[in-house]
Amino acid sequence: MNTAKTILLILIPTLLLLVSELSYGQHAEIIIDAENGSVLHEINASQSWFPASLTKVMTLYMAFDALKSGQIGLDDTLVTSRHAALQPNSKLGLRQGETLSVQDAILALITRSANDAAVVLAEHLGGTEENFAVKMSTMAHSLGMYDTHFMNATGLPHPWQVTTSRDMAMLAWKTQRNFPNYYPYFSWHSFNFKGRELHGINKFTASYPGAEGMKTGFTCGSGYNLISSATQNGKRLIGVVLGGMTSAERYKLMVNMMNNGFANQYDDRPTENISTMSNDSSGLPPYQLGCGNTVPTVIAANDDAVNDATSYVKPTKLHNRSHIAHSHPTKNTHVLVKNKSHVKAKAKLVVAAKHKSTNKIKSNQPVKNKKGAVITKAKAGKTHRHHS
Template sequence: MTKVKLTLLILNAVWLFAVSEVSYGRHAAIIIDADNGNVLHEVEATQSWYPASLTKLMTLYMTFDALKAGQIRLHDTLTASSHASQQPNSKLGLRRGEHLTVEDAILAIITRSANDASVVLAEHLGGTEENFAANMTEKAHALGMYNTHFMNATGLPNNWQVTTSRDMAVLAWKAQRHFPEYYHYFGAHSFNYKGAELRGINKFTANYPGAEGMKTGFTCGSGFNLIGAAHQNGKHLIGVVMGGKTSQERYQLMMQKMDASFANLTNIDPARNINTMLTNSAGSPPYQLDCGNGGATRSIPSSRHVSYTPKHKNTSRIKSNVRGVNAVQPKTTTRIKTSINPINKSKIPPKTINQAKASVKPVSKLPAKSKNFHKPKTDIKAAGKTKSTQKVALR
């Protein structure tokens, strides 16, 4: 066992050295102080982007909201539908009619980014995944995520499923503040399922000092995304990186931005706050990633700066061709077609509602950790081997 641990530490050291040599392409990012919402760093924070599996953070937010309201309990039993069982990787591999608890579904999403577990929760809470996605969008706008629109609970490719790094930082901040009793789940490195220990895939959580976890995401259209939270010397930061060219690049981008932000907490402009940032999104998602056998390569459309500004007033409702979803037609919308094939080919534009102002209080103290998952004793530990990049959607 000692030799195994030593080997893992060596592998992590090699991995950290390797990512230090990464050169970065265009990406979107933001780092905020979780105590007050001050923006410590941002790069194209209002640029429209595909969220990929960062979507699941909203799925979890909706789940925690239902738990807090007493609508469900952690040990309630959920049943996988045929639709849930047919989700692509990554997943638990649930079969139709198979059962799992709400807590197992939460941990499967956080540690393994399980698409099937996400759909099981969505169908249990919303009746259908489509209805749940409409509820996710409504909740996003109520939280102040004005440039976010969801079409599913997983983050699988859809041209109308968009967000910004600023909006995702708002979501992470609200999840941390609103649900302190469930926040510790994000720090899970593994969990026991059917007698087996399933290891997590988030290397930021496993390697960054003071990391509290959060969520990874990847599709060919989004690149490699990451939401991370960490504390050092009594300070808490939340970061979002979107559009990494490789999995390693997103981790190194996050670590470097976190390091710089922790070192610069005494030189902050209080006028730069996430609540007062301009929220109009800029352009359509800018990148098209070709996920061939040679890995992800990036091309940038010549019209990458096309304006995309949803109108929140004087809009008329039209019926979407997606069952259970009512969408709102923006007055002016210009989009760029992507090279990926979306799961839902709806051309109906995003549902929008009246803007709601976000007001966020300081983070509450974190509760004791659950016994249903395991956290390593050291800050540096391997997060386990991950599968090779897939064309549909992964972490």
């Protein structure tokens, strides 16, 4: 007995140290220079990962693209469907038949990570959310995000919805470069929706010097994710963190990367550009956090709003393997095929077979930067709640 106790006393510190190292190491990160796409630093940048609500940056990219082309206007009226109204938290709480403007939907995604608003936008642009998800994947591949595949517009958990930190950095970079009139929306800290002042939950945007915003994300599968951009002394950096074990760790990792980037601590790294770095995703997405026995293994709480009770996504006919095989190119086709032209052609064929929605056309409207209210500190949520 004494021998066993002695062995345990020796092993426990070693095991605790190992667990600590694994916990800290189980994440992916990348930081790039937004001027030219140079990769300053990365860890596990090609590791496959669940994007969580970082997905909404792609949803917003699609909306900005439609605004730029004149397919939609900022003042266009969107109508909430039953499917959108039934989305789980985080959300605005839209009712079936309730309306909102395109601009309100955009701000709801950025500040509150609203799932219902994301689906309203998706249905307006794609006819159905699943059609829109196909278009999202096609657009992602056209941007060079070959390790990314989307199954919904929200980031709610789906085993086939995957990305990498490299691809998310590419998305942020392309959003900045392609939509300079609309990118400033990401800096909004709050907005007024039908008499309610809704505050954002991105602490990095609220507190880091020169922060321009972007997006937070969280599911049990992904851990705590973050895309951020900041400018100091004329130098703009874009950072991505996937899989923080806590919200605090997510922000700490990002601040550390940004500080090092602005201090030129990564200058000894061999020159590499995000457009040409390896994009062959490795392995299956890690499942970061156990969120309690009440949360299903794959279907977990999504994202960011403080003190919102969890509703999880129940499997439906839209989210089963037969649907994936029929309506989407397979994950292997999208993610692992080396021939990029084949991937693009395959995606285009799928989109061509989809129903095309009709939308009102209005002129583009540039967006001015806005300074919002200070974000209050998020209260810690239970394991079955959404939090940032």
